[in-house]
Structures are given as structure tokens and as C-alpha cells.
Amino acid sequence: MTTTPQSTATDVPAQEDGGATILEIGQQPDAWREVATSIDPRAEGFLRDVTAHADLRVILTGAGSSAFAGEIVAPALRHHLGRRVEAIATTSIVASPRDHLEPRTPTLLVSFGRSGNSPESLATTALADEIVDDVWHLVLTCDENGTLARAHADRPDSLVVLMPERTNDTGFAMTSSLTSMMLSCLLLLGPATRDDAETLARAAQHVIELQPEIRALAGAKKQRFVYLGAGPFEGLARESALKLLELTAGEVVTYFDSPLGFRHGPKSVLDSDTLVLVYVSTDEYTRRYDLDIIAEIRAQLGPDSVTVISAEPLDDAIVLPGLSGLGDSSVALAYLVFAQYLALFTSLEHGKTPDNPFPSGEVSRVVKGVTIHPMTTGR
Incomplete structure (x- = not known):
């Protein structure tokens, strides 16, 4: 290569x-x-x-x-x-x-x-x-x-x-x-x-050009971030939450879930200092549940508390163009670039050093201190 x-x-x-x-x-x-x-x-x-x-x-x-x-x-x-x-x-x-x-x-x-x-x-x-x-x-x-x-x-x-x-x-x-x-x-x-790779590269370039808007989101200095997505986007939401947690050295509370699962107790995390990010599915059926939770949380917290990322035209959403026809597992790559910038800019807002948010070594780039124990029993 x-x-x-x-x-x-x-x-x-x-x-x-x-x-x-x-x-x-x-x-x-x-x-x-x-x-x-x-x-x-x-x-x-x-x-x-x-x-x-x-x-x-x-x-x-x-x-x-x-x-x-x-x-x-x-x-x-x-x-x-x-x-x-x-x-x-x-x-x-x-x-x-x-x-x-x-x-x-x-x-x-x-x-x-x-x-x-x-x-x-x-x-x-x-x-x-x-x-x-x-x-x-x-x-x-x-x-x-x-x-x-x-x-x-x-x-x-x-x-x-x-x-x-x-x-x-x-x-x-x-x-x-x-x-x-x-x-x-x-x-x-x-x-x-x-x-498809070229399509995704162009979408990622569009995200790069959105840096001022993403910096503005980070500049609100919300203390809680909730990421929601269904199907492949549940893994995306999990990775997004980890990225922000890592780069702020745990100073900001993060959470992830699916839109349907969020109602079953985890929704309790919402307050006026929460930013919710919803990744909208490219699947028409799945997208209905995404839109339901968007409307519900906007009604509870106000429109400025929900950021929506979509590959399809959608009111009050950040739309990444050119991704029509790709499945969610592929589209997730472009969405991840958005999540990475948001984590980075939030880290900077909190005065962290993003290349090494744990200068004292509490968490390391490659995990340390793990003992691998031998298996002692046969099949």
C-alpha cells in the first residue's frame, strides 16, 4: 500500500x-x-x-x-x-x-x-x-x-x-x-x-467546511452530550460519545442510545444543559423513529438543544449532500468526521490538550496494565 x-x-x-x-x-x-x-x-x-x-x-x-x-x-x-x-x-x-x-x-x-x-x-x-x-x-x-x-x-x-x-x-x-x-x-x-469511497470523501470534505458551525456548537459549553442512532448508528452514537468523553478527559458527561431505547429510563439524563445529537437513518422506515424522538426532545428542551445530522434533506438539520443510495454503515464514516470535530472543539473549549488529554497518564493511548491469564482447562 x-x-x-x-x-x-x-x-x-x-x-x-x-x-x-x-x-x-x-x-x-x-x-x-x-x-x-x-x-x-x-x-x-x-x-x-x-x-x-x-x-x-x-x-x-x-x-x-x-x-x-x-x-x-x-x-x-x-x-x-x-x-x-x-x-x-x-x-x-x-x-x-x-x-x-x-x-x-x-x-x-x-x-x-x-x-x-x-x-x-x-x-x-x-x-x-x-x-x-x-x-x-x-x-x-x-x-x-x-x-x-x-x-x-x-x-x-x-x-x-x-x-x-x-x-x-x-x-x-x-x-x-x-x-x-x-x-x-x-x-x-x-x-x-x-x-462509494469517493462519495464519502466528498461528504467528509463538506464536514471539514462546516468547522465554524461545529465550533459554535462546542462554544455553548454544554455539560452533557447525548448521541442517538439506530441500527449501525447505535455503534456510531457509542463511538461519538466515547470520542468526546476521551478528549475532554471525562469532564463532560456523555451518553448514547437508540432513539427507541432512550425513552426507557435513560431519557432521565436530559436537562437544560444537555445537547442531543441525532443521527438520522437513510432507511425510510427507521427514519420515522428518528424523527419522532427529535420532535419529542425539541418539545421538551427547545430546538437549540437538538442537533440533527442527515444524509437526506430535512428541516432544521445539518445535511451532508451526495450520500443518497448509501447504507447507514457507509454513511456513518462521514457522520463520524462531524463527531470527531465536535469532540475536538469541545476539548479545546475546556482547555484540554487534545493530543494528550491525560498528561498524568491516567488513561493511555495504548492500554497498559492488562494481565492476560492463560487458559488452564481443555475443551
Whole structure:
């Protein structure tokens, strides 16, 4: 895969101007184009043979944002492949492997990992090798020197797909790394095409041009942010909430849910200092529930307390043009760029250093302190 050098230290804006994080968010349109034009034909052959198994199970796995990537793309892969596709976090698999791994079910384990150095990432692939009779691995990562990439580089039952070098984000939060891995997965196993990647890149460029409006939202300095979305957008809402929580170092309360689920108790979080963001589905049926919750919360808190992101023309919404015809798993990439900017600008409003919002090390870019315990019982 063609690589592009990362910015040097002298090129990076000051932390109060967004640091490396603002560059890494803004590079996504070009990074997606690069991902789409550099798919190795050998990858397509490997996956064609694996997905030909009629009883194949596909597990999408990762930790944190990488886990949420699986939640977002899983529905598209399920429809496209006609196979059982599930998103299960590495943290869940490592803690309770026999609850999630099926010995006699042929399995393709798709691992998302920015660096591939999270302890649970390698442990999950090792557990799959130990427990599952027939298992193949697809590793999507941004670091060819990471532990996960090196462990699977020369295995005949594994395929390592590297993202453009510049997407190995140096900032704390996963931005271009996350969306590039998601796009790669949709291109390799889902319905996405190179034309779709170009469409998404143009939509992301539109979001980049909306930075003044997004800064204004952050400037209101709301103390609670609620993200709502259905289907693939529930994973998107979860990732959006995490991004803002991370970059504000937990100073701002965030929550996520589906529009229907939100009414069942979680709606109690709403107050006058809350901003609600609703991701409107491209599916006509699902969209009805999105519109219902928008109207309900606007009536309760007022119109300025709800921000609506839509791919279709909609009154009082931020509309990302040109996305008609794409499913929610794909559209989520463009919506994510909006969420990333909102998290970044809210971080700056609270005086944080976005490239390292935890300067004392309470939370690290690659998780530390995890002990991987050996399995001591046989099958």
C-alpha cells in the first residue's frame, strides 16, 4: 500500500489550535481515497475462498473504538455476505472466551487495531486459534510493525491489510485510523466500491467546511452530550460519545442510545444543559423513529438543544449532500468526521490538550496494565 509521510513536529499546530488531532481528522478524505485505490487483489482472493464456506461465522473484534467499528459495519456485511456476522469486543472474548468462540463453527476473525499492540488483540487471535477448529484471520491495522501485524504476517490462514501510514494517528483519539479501517472492511467484505469511497470523501470534505458551525456548537459549553442512532448508528452514537468523553478527559458527561431505547429510563439524563445529537437513518422506515424522538426532545428542551445530522434533506438539520443510495454503515464514516470535530472543539473549549488529554497518564493511548491469564482447562 502506498504510504504518505506523517507530519513532522514543526508541521503540527499548537495544542490550543488542535494539535495533530485536527490534522488527522482533516486528512480523512484523502486517506479514504488512498485506501480505496490500494486494495491488494490477493486480499480479494483470500477472502473469496474463506467466505465461500456456507456455514461461516464472521466475528468483528477490537477494543474501545475498534470494537465500535465492528458494531457499525456488521449490518452491512451481514446483508452483503449472507453470513452470520457479529461484533464482539476483544475485551469480552478475552474475559470469557468460551461464551463467544464456537469450536465447531468455521470462523473468520476480523481484528481492528490502530497499532495492534493492545494486549487483548493478540490474546483474542490466540484464543481463537486454540478454541476454534477452523479459523482464519483478517487483520486491519495501521502499523506494520505492531504486534498483531507481525504475528500474522507470514501465516497462510491470515491476511494482514495495512492502512496508509499517515492514518496511524499520533493523537490520543482514533480518528483517521478508525474510519480507514472501517472503509477497508466495507470494501473487502461489504458492499462498498471505489465510487462509494469517493462519495464519502466528498461528504467528509463538506464536514471539514462546516468547522465554524461545529465550533459554535462546542462554544455553548454544554455539560452533557447525548448521541442517538439506530441500527449501525447505535455503534456510531457509542463511538461519538466515547470520542468526546476521551478528549475532554471525562469532564463532560456523555451518553448514547437508540432513539427507541432512550425513552426507557435513560431519557432521565436530559436537562437544560444537555445537547442531543441525532443521527438520522437513510432507511425510510427507521427514519420515522428518528424523527419522532427529535420532535419529542425539541418539545421538551427547545430546538437549540437538538442537533440533527442527515444524509437526506430535512428541516432544521445539518445535511451532508451526495450520500443518497448509501447504507447507514457507509454513511456513518462521514457522520463520524462531524463527531470527531465536535469532540475536538469541545476539548479545546475546556482547555484540554487534545493530543494528550491525560498528561498524568491516567488513561493511555495504548492500554497498559492488562494481565492476560492463560487458559488452564481443555475443551
